[in-house]
Amino acid sequence: MARSLPTKRAAQPKSLGLERSTKKRAVPKASSAKVDGELATSASAAARGSFSLESFEHWLDSQGVRLNRECVRLVSHTSTCGGLGLAVFAEKDIVPSDVLCRIPKAACLSIRTASCAKLIRKKRLGGGLGLVLAVMAERALGDQSKWSGYFASLPDREYLPIFWDDDLKKLLRGTEIEARVADDQALMAADYEQNIAPLLERLGALAPRCRLEDFCKAASLVASRAFGIDDYHGDAMVPVADIFNHKASVVELAPEYKVVGASSSDEEIEVPKGEENEDASSDEDASSDDGSRSFGEDSSDEESSEASTSDDSDHESLTEHERLSSHPASGPGRRMVTDPAAPLPSVLGRSEVNGLHLRLEIGIVDGEAIEEVDVVAASEVARDREVHNTYGELGNAELVAKYGFALVENPFTTVQLCKSTLLQRSKLLSQLRSQRRTFLKDHTDLLDQGEEPLCVLPHGHVNAGLWAVLLTLSAPQAEFQSWKGIEDALRAGSKGGAPKNQPTTCHEGCTAEHSHAHAAADDGAGEFGSIVLRDALPALEGSWSQSLAAILREAVQHRAGKYGATLEKDRAALAACEETFARKGGAAPLSERETAALAARRLRVDEQRILRECLEALGS
Structure with a gap:
């Protein structure tokens, strides 16, 4: 439908x-x-x-x-x-x-x-x-x-x-x-x-x-x-x-x-x-x-x-x-x-x-x-x-x-990667990074702070905007120099794979050119304009795939470090909150503070779980 x-x-x-x-x-x-x-x-x-x-x-x-x-x-x-x-x-x-x-x-x-x-x-x-x-x-x-x-x-x-x-x-x-x-x-x-x-x-x-x-x-x-x-x-x-x-x-x-x-x-x-x-x-x-x-x-x-x-x-x-x-x-x-x-x-x-x-x-x-x-x-x-x-x-x-509440494993939760940090940590030579950034600015609005966020999604998916940026930052120089627009990047990124027969919609913030290209070249694309990393990475030429994975891995690890605690530690803290939740459920309400702590713990675990799933999809 x-x-x-x-x-x-x-x-x-x-x-x-x-x-x-x-x-x-x-x-x-x-x-x-x-x-x-x-x-x-x-x-x-x-x-x-x-x-x-x-x-x-x-x-x-x-x-x-x-x-x-x-x-x-x-x-x-x-x-x-x-x-x-x-x-x-x-x-x-x-x-x-x-x-x-x-x-x-x-x-x-x-x-x-x-x-x-x-x-x-x-x-x-x-x-x-x-x-x-x-x-x-x-x-x-x-x-x-x-x-x-x-x-x-x-x-x-x-x-x-x-x-x-x-x-x-x-x-x-x-x-x-x-x-x-x-x-x-x-x-x-x-x-x-x-x-x-x-x-x-x-x-x-x-x-x-x-x-x-x-x-x-x-x-x-x-x-x-x-x-x-x-x-x-x-x-x-x-x-x-x-x-x-x-x-x-x-x-x-x-x-x-x-x-x-x-x-x-x-x-x-x-x-x-x-x-x-x-x-x-x-x-x-x-x-x-x-x-x-x-x-x-x-x-x-x-x-x-x-x-x-x-x-x-x-x-x-x-x-x-x-x-x-x-x-x-x-x-x-x-x-x-x-x-x-x-x-x-x-x-x-x-x-x-x-x-x-x-x-x-x-x-x-x-x-x-x-x-x-x-x-x-x-x-x-x-x-x-x-x-x-x-x-x-x-x-x-x-x-x-x-x-003031959160769901367990919410399918709509996303984790944004900082655009400037992603560029800075791309491990490209400075002049190449500047060239790729200029290309993205000229052909998309993906680097604009008010436009589409670059998101990691559950189960080893990334959104279409992040995928387009990663393709551009990691492409071999000879490949990159042949591109006239983001459409070429997305086509090149789908070579060697069998297109999936499901519709793909880009998130808001993508240009019309970006949206059209992604619909035409949807290898590795999941629902709602997402990309399944385990399907999409093998479609890339070997060194390109490795470079893209390295850029994304470093960016995700940097993002995961901002929580100040490991996923395992937060899961243990959430389990304690859930135990209180279950123990008091039939007899007395949780206090406002207990309610807030439960929501915050679920949020922390959900976001860190998504980042962990991304790293696992990258083979980390």
């Missing part, structure tokens, strides 16, 4: 660091993470005794959220990882296209439905940053917020690395997110000071509950839960849809489906005609003493409903609302989200990870009505089994950074 990856999701505030991600997803994220068959959540309101599943379901009913109780049930219990977890289980044998839940968009918290929607529009805070403000303000309202019942089901914060103490951060040494954590903390503070602090006066009585600490907590919730529901609302917090727990899945949609991303947070939100010049009374409303006028029930109804009136400007605003809201994520009708007849998807030769297949189990689609979001089954789920979501094709570094 032709593979259809979703379009880019709405960008989050720069403080969350998500604009650096190249991964994409088609479905929303979840409130509690599924880790190898065990629920993994941060300490929540439920764990503090202020939550009951019955009251949460009552709140859902009051907001018009229709959970299909013939198909699914919500479950809450003490998890093995930080508090009381929520999950969704099948009440019957679920089949593809079963509608599991219908959620009115009015019940979703977005920059359009929030009590402070008018302030967000006036200050043009689009996308993720506006939603963080909305979540922070609604949480500050407490029981006065329309979403108080929803917030009661959430943790106070997601215990992400930005909240970890120094001892926990040391566990990230050498990993893909080591430098990112400090960057995110600094950018988060800058986001608050530049964009939110100037608005505190407008928040009135809510201001004392909208400090930097509150902003960071709200940002962690948005980073780990929000997803785009349509072009009008953008990113939103979607009750029930964010309960489905994660499993690794290939994001593979039926051909007629597409995913519509929300607008970027870096873009200013569109102000409907007639609202560009709000009168002074609007400012006074927003800064009322008790916050009730700006953030209470009445103002929420007035500001978020976008109700049509008899005047032309309001009519135009409603028309724009309808236009933007009518961009479905899945097309009309009750069609299949995935193709049930298609073979099980696989990643690098594996179709199952941690006892679970890699097929999507749910899809989030526009409902029959414009103002509704549906959760629809995408594959079969047996009765009494948990129904999973996938947050996207994310490796453990992204999972730890955004959700």
Whole structure:
């Protein structure tokens, strides 16, 4: 089946660091993470005794959220990882296209439905940053917020690395997110000071509950839960849809489906005609003493409903609302989200990870009505089994950074090699290295820091970009001098081998020329534009193969040295964490620190395992 990856999701505030991600997803994220068959959540309101599943379901009913109780049930219990977890289980044998839940968009918290929607529009805070403000303000309202019942089901914060103490951060040494954590903390503070602090006066009585600490907590919730529901609302917090727990899945949609991303947070939100010049009374409303006028029930109804009136400007605003809201994520009708007849998807030769297949189990689609979001089954789920979501094709570094957990042997984990280090350690004479670097810069964007990373993948694979760079750096001089472009390099690199009859797609960042060449010369190519080293190296002429292997071996060994501990030592430390995980699983939740340590240890082991597999494929 032709593979259809979703379009880019709405960008989050720069403080969350998500604009650096190249991964994409088609479905929303979840409130509690599924880790190898065990629920993994941060300490929540439920764990503090202020939550009951019955009251949460009552709140859902009051907001018009229709959970299909013939198909699914919500479950809450003490998890093995930080508090009381929520999950969704099948009440019957679920089949593809079963509608599991219908959620009115009015019940979703977005920059359009929030009590402070008018302030967000006036200050043009689009996308993720506006939603963080909305979540922070609604949480500050407490029981006065329309979403108080929803917030009661959430943790106070997601215990992400930005909240970890120094001892926990040391566990990230050498990993893909080591430098990112400090960057995110600094950018988060800058986001608050530049964009939110100037608005505190407008928040009135809510201001004392909208400090930097509150902003960071709200940002962690948005980073780990929000997803785009349509072009009008953008990113939103979607009750029930964010309960489905994660499993690794290939994001593979039926051909007629597409995913519509929300607008970027870096873009200013569109102000409907007639609202560009709000009168002074609007400012006074927003800064009322008790916050009730700006953030209470009445103002929420007035500001978020976008109700049509008899005047032309309001009519135009409603028309724009309808236009933007009518961009479905899945097309009309009750069609299949995935193709049930298609073979099980696989990643690098594996179709199952941690006892679970890699097929999507749910899809989030526009409902029959414009103002509704549906959760629809995408594959079969047996009765009494948990129904999973996938947050996207994310490796453990992204999972730890955004959700605070990691999977065992995640098939999407990659380890980047530093581009400058790879060039410096290529063992070529300086003048030849300079010549090869110039060639790569002239014919590709592979050496640009903002473009495709050069990655080592699981099971002795490397990505297409790294393979192209290695071919160029290691080619015999006579061979290299005959090349007119990267296309020639890839063709030459495939001589002597039998092409594999499977499609190959290059990662983002490859030039069109690179992509075309790689599709034409895919010897040794695995899935998703990867190269199987054990197949590809023998296809090269002897000295070329040896030179390439030597360059890659030295670069991988240099990268492995950054962890400060051997794989064996980290495996032993992880085993101790896993023992605690298993021992406490049925009786008491892990603490936040134990949760974080488990995630960090899994990340370290997963990355080092990938590097070890690469060295083994090279014959080291």
